[in-house]
Amino acid sequence: MDESTVDVVIKPRVLLVDDEESILNSLRRLLRSQGYELFLADSGARALEIMASQSIDLVISDARMPNMDGATLLARIHELYPNCLRILLTGYADMDMIVKAINQGRIYRYISKPWNDEELLLTITQGLAFQHSERERQRLQVLVREQNRQLQALNATLEKRVISRTSEVQQTADMLDLAYEELKRSYAVTAEVFSRMVEWRLPKDKQTNRAIIDLVKVYCKTHVMDEAASRDLAMAAALHNIGKMSWTDSMMGAPADLLHHTDRERYRGYPKQSESLLMTLEPMQDAARLILHHQERWDGTGFPDHLRGEAIPLGSRVLKLAVDFIELQHGLILERQMNSDEALVFIRKYSGKLYDPDLVEDFIKVCSEYLSDVTLGDPTVQVLGTRELAAGMILARNLNADNGMLLLNAGKVLSAPLVEKLIAFEAMEGGKYSVFVKVPEDVALLEQAQ
Structure with missing residues (x-):
């Protein structure tokens, strides 16, 4: 049988490094049934000896070890075997160690002790899949360079046959272009995988990335953006908060406006940290720039660079609208969770201050057309203060107090005494309610005409 037709299954080789024998045994028991070839080392020096004699795909190293710590190892x-995937295992809240591992060791992920078995196994599986994708990308790049070299040699030696070979050369070039585009698309898919890893840090009611990605994709589709710009914006939406991975769980789910001074400074630094983590990946550099500036504000009061107006990249302005719209509904910006209409009213209120005024109404229109729970685009629905209400109006949405308590259900017909009670309750609470009410369609059309 021709050996070229035989599929050889090669087990991924995983090196486990820890100075504690009990930890190594726990990791070995967890991984031995996963189809990996395992190697164990009780020190950084022993790990380097194994690396010198074996081709290792992935290293999981403890952070704190005598003589040579995990970050140094x-x-x-990374210096000697850059293609080997690296994971740091730490039982300490040591940001200096983590930063050192990220900056010098270019680690794939760090995991805290005690680890979650399912999370660790999933991280290893995804890491090895990502490594396989990278190796395939490198193989295709080598193939592209070799084919380009062959084409150049062909052009130099067979100049007289150029016309007859044009069609064949064009087909080859098209195939190379398709291969490169496929690589870019694979990065977009990888971005969404990493996005899910960020969300695992949050309870379900605080997970926003999927909704932000979907909203950005709808916006790109309705505005017929070119494929590269759409892909960059989608990757930025997926990874805009990857810089939050080092935050505590409590900080991850806290409203931004309630953060104390130290946490607020960390919050203001996450766009820069997200951008720094992605800039080493060439296909993600444009997306990283959008992430860096997605918390800038139209009036120049945002961060990190206080850009103003059109100096903010267009994609960053769109991303801020999408992020704030979703996070307002999940209580990640203000303590009170808004419904979708209230979030859009908030965005409209701060048009020209936080948001690009030329994008706000268009963004509201996109949300109204493609999100089923948005009523703001309905011409028969108006947003009124309590003193603008009148008997006979019908609530278009539930009305909640600022503390979340339900006051009135959607569909309720307002009466004069009920309006007076709402005004009195609002004054007692010291709040200001935005009430979504339906008005007769002929009146709404007349107001639009005026």
């Missing part, structure tokens, strides 16, 4: 492995 992974930095050395």
Whole structure:
């Protein structure tokens, strides 16, 4: 049988490094049934000896070890074996160690002790899949360069046959273009995988990335953006908050306006940290720039660079609208969770201050047409203060107090005494309610005409 037709299954090789024998045994028991070839080392020096004699695909190293700590070991492995995937295992809240591992060791992920078995197994599986994708990308790049070299040699030696070979050369070039575009698309898929990893840090009611990605994709589709710009914006939506991975769980789910001074400074630094983590990946550099500036404000009071107006990249302005719209509904900006209409009213209120005034109404229109729970685009629905209400109006949405308590259900017909009670309750609470009410369609059309 021709050996070229035989599929050889190669087990991924995983090196486990820890100075505690009990930890190594726990990891070995967890991984031995997963189809990996395992190697164990009780020190950084022993790990480097194994690396010198074996082709290792992935290293999981403890952070705190005598003589050579995990960050130093992974930095050395990155220098000698850059294609080997690196994971840091730490039982300490040591940001200096983590930063060192990220900057010098270019680690794939860090995991805290005690680890969650399912999370660890999933991280390893995804890491090895990502590594396989990278190796395939490198193989295709080598193939592209070799084919380009062959084409150049062909052009130099067979100049007289150029016309007859034009069609064949064009087909080859098209195939190469398609291969490169496929690589870019694979990065977009990888971005969404990483996005899910960020969301695992949050309870379900605080997970926003999927909704932000979907909203950005709808916006790109309705505005017929070119494929590259759409892909960059979608990747930015997926990874805009990857810089929050080092935050505590409590900070991850807290409203931004309630953060104390130290946490607020960390919050203002997450766009820059997200951008720094992605800039080393060439296909993600444009998306990283959008992430860096997505918390800038139209009036120049945003961060990190206080850009103003059109100096803010267009994609960053769109991303801020999408992020704020979704996060307002999940209580990640203000303590009170808004419904979709209230979030859009908030965005409209701060048009020209936080948001690009030329984008706001268009964004509201997109939300109204493609999100089923938005009523703001309905011409028969108006947003009124309590003192503008009149008997006979019908609530278009539930009315909640600022503390979340339900006051009135959608569909309720207002009466004069009920309006007076709402005004009195609002004054007692010291709040200001936005009430969504339906008005007769002929009146709404007359107001639009005026």
